[in-house]
Amino acid sequence: MSQNALSRELALRIALAARALPNTDSKRLLAVLSDCVEAPMTESKIATIALETFRQADGGALAQVDSTVLQQALKILSNTAPEKILPATQAYQDGDLPNSVRIACASDDAIHVNGHFGACAWFMVYQVNAEEARLIGIRTAEIPEGLVVDDKNVYRAEQIQDCKVLYVASVGGPAAAKIVRLGIHPMKLDEVASLAGIISQLQTVMAGSPPPWLAKAMGIDAGERFKFGQEAVG
Amino acid sequence: MALYIVEADCISCGDCEPVCPTQSITEGPVVFKIDKRTCTECEGDFDVPQCVKVCPIDNCILPLEA
Numbered sequence: 001m002s003q004n005a006l007s008r009e010l011a012l013r014i015a016l017a018a019r020a021l022p023n024t025d026s027k028r029l030l031a032v033l034s035d036c037v038e039a040p041m042t043e044s045k046i047a048t049i050a051l052e053t054f055r056q057a058d059g060g061a062l063a064q065v066d067s068t069v070l071q072q073a074l075k076i077l078s079n080t081a082p083e084k085i086l087p088a089t090q091a092y093q094d095g096d097l098p099n100s101v102r103i104a105c106a107s108d109d110a111i112h113v114n115g116h117f118g119a120c121a122w123f124m125v126y127q128v129n130a131e132e133a134r135l136i137g138i139r140t141a142e143i144p145e146g147l148v149v150d151d152k153n154v155y156r157a158e159q160i161q162d163c164k165v166l167y168v169a170s171v172g173g174p175a176a177a178k179i180v181r182l183g184i185h186p187m188k189l190d191e192v193a194s195l196a197g198i199i200s201q202l203q204t205v206m207a208g209s210p211p212p213w214l215a216k217a218m219g220i221d222a223g224e225r226f227k228f229g230q231e232a233v234g
Numbered sequence: 235m236a237l238y239i240v241e242a243d244c245i246s247c248g249d250c251e252p253v254c255p256t257q258s259i260t261e262g263p264v265v266f267k268i269d270k271r272t273c274t275e276c277e278g279d280f281d282v283p284q285c286v287k288v289c290p291i292d293n294c295i296l297p298l299e300a
Binding site for chain 2: 180
């Protein structure tokens with residue numbers, strides 16, 4: 001069957017489901033799915049795949065995979081609304097978390113920081129202090145139909161303008177400059193990391209001696225900051 | 235006359251260090267710093283201070299008063 005026959009929605013969900021499965025890329029999952037349903041592949045047919053059929057398809061390609069993981073993958077594949085695969089956001093009001101910063105993470109699967117700034121599916125927005133982290137928003141930066149914007153990257157950055165730090169898997173140079181101009185500190189990761197891992201790493205830094213710019217973002221006064229000997233400016 | 239780096243704003247990117255014509259910028263224990271004894275604000279070398287030009291943060295490198 002032709003891959004072109006897939007709807008954009010379904011193609012996205014196959015890609016997301018493949019990420020949820022170990023050692024499986026979209027191509028391999030597509031082979032498994034082709035074995036489960038008759039061509040042409042449609043969303044309604046995919047939604048009816050049973051767990052055991054899925055496990056044994058394509059010569060048992062997924063036979064070793066844990067049932068809960070397979071179920072999660074099937075759930076991603078069958079949901080009609082992509083929102084359903086996203087975690088729930090938590091309530092937050094200003095002042096709930098003292099000395100906290102707001103951060104955004106570019107993600108394509110809501111599990112890892114694996115998004116490219118200019119193309120990621122979502123910005124996962126967290127309010128983080130040394131003790132606690134809350135997921136307070138999941139924002140897409142898709143430009144609404146009909147809206148004309150001068151610069152796509154500026155528009156995307158404006159969606160997370162309230163954040164102090166942005167974690168991305170990749171970002172271009174000119175785009176990074178536009179992000180900085182809006183007062184957001186972009187952090188490009190050397191390798192893909194989980195959202196939870198990035199947050200706990202940030203919390204470790206916040207609990208220790210944060211760099212001055214981060215301390216400022218946390219709202220800690222200069223006087224309270226840990227001083228490194230006699231390093232006066234000038 | 236000399237410039238200084240505002241400690242609370244410097245993100246330690248290091249972009250300013252190689253562009254200084256007088257090698258006055260070094261990485262300090264917290265953030266980068268400018269040696270006020272050798273900083274010339276690029277006078278004689280360039281029209282505008284090179285560190286200010288390359289710094290990605292607004293108002294992070296300022297003239298030292300007095």
